[in-house]
Amino acid sequence: MLMMKEYGPLVDTHCHILPNLDDGPSCLEDSVSMARAAVGSGIHTIVATPHHGIGKYENISDFIIKNVICFNKELVVRKIPLLILAGQEVRVHSQLVEELYAGKILTLNGTRFILLELPSYGVPSYFDELLHEVSILGLRPVIAHPERNAQFLNKPMVLQRYVEQGALCQITAQSVMGLFGAKIQRFTINLCHNNWVHVVASDAHNLKSRPFLLEQSYEYLNKRIGKEQVQYFKDNALKIVRDEEIDSVIHMNKKKSWFVRWTYRNSYHKNW
Numbered sequence: 001m002l003m004m005k006e007y008g009p010l011v012d013t014h015c016h017i018l019p020n021l022d023d024g025p026s027c028l029e030d031s032v033s034m035a036r037a038a039v040g041s042g043i044h045t046i047v048a049t050p051h052h053g054i055g056k057y058e059n060i061s062d063f064i065i066k067n068v069i070c071f072n073k074e075l076v077v078r079k080i081p082l083l084i085l086a087g088q089e090v091r092v093h094s095q096l097v098e099e100l101y102a103g104k105i106l107t108l109n110g111t112r113f114i115l116l117e118l119p120s121y122g123v124p125s126y127f128d129e130l131l132h133e134v135s136i137l138g139l140r141p142v143i144a145h146p147e148r149n150a151q152f153l154n155k156p157m158v159l160q161r162y163v164e165q166g167a168l169c170q171i172t173a174q175s176v177m178g179l180f181g182a183k184i185q186r187f188t189i190n191l192c193h194n195n196w197v198h199v200v201a202s203d204a205h206n207l208k209s210r211p212f213l214l215e216q217s218y219e220y221l222n223k224r225i226g227k228e229q230v231q232y233f234k235d236n237a238l239k240i241v242r243d244e245e246i247d248s249v250i251h252m253n254k255k256k257s258w259f260v261r262w263t264y265r266n267s268y269h270k271n272w
């Protein structure tokens with residue numbers, strides 16, 4: 001895990017900014033343009049999360065780390081004040097645990113937090129067992145953009161169960177801003193109201209069709225759900241890259257709510 005004395009005002013924990021690795025930028029200059037745009041919108045730290053385990057894109061940990069080192073050097077040469085950390089957006093697949101043991105999987109900046117991507121149609125039958133295995137290894141799953149998953153959209157209680165068990169949810173800034181449609185935007189805001197969301201990230205791929213919008217999404221959420229919850233999201237992004245514990249606030253219904261504090265090293269695995 002890379003340690004830093006200071007972090008920028010905004011941390012983006014999910015972004016496809018490295019050149020030529022996946023469906024992000026296809027050349028160095030496009031990556032550099034993204035880096036400049038990120039800094040211009042207040043982002044000073046990005047976890048690069050190339051796709052992995054998706055068939056078309058297989059980016060194992062060593063390869064990603066090498067690319068992150070190269071890109072950070074490029075940013076220094078060009079005097080762009082942005083720090084790139086190494087991560088991976090891991091599509092859930094049946095060999096994931098074996099790959100974890102083999103060292104092919106990269107958590108977010110080498111922390112306890114692992115970014116898991118589900119297929120957009122739903123949740124595979126082995127997902128519960130996978131979460132159990134991941135938790136035994138002392139990792140805490142972060143479910144990438146649950147608001148874009150058809151099964152969660154149709155049956156939100158399926159997602160609630162995972163949140164109650166300690167999984168974290170990362171919504172995407174573009175969903176907040178309505179770029180994936182009004183239905184997903186409504187669902188995203190409802191997830192926030194239910195306290196099932198822990199962090200917002202850009203999932204940016206380029207500057208045209210999949211831009212950052214992180215700053216704009218925070219401004220929008222300030223109005224829709226309030227500054228306190230937005231600050232919680234910002235703080236959690238920082239906690240993720242620092243490998244600090246994240247508190248989950250779970251509202252089971254409107255009348256009754258309670259506070260669940262996860263101490264993953266001692267008790268996290270017992271909660272699955």
Ligand SMILES: [Fe+2]
Pocket residue numbers: 014015016049089203
């Ligand atoms: Fe992504």
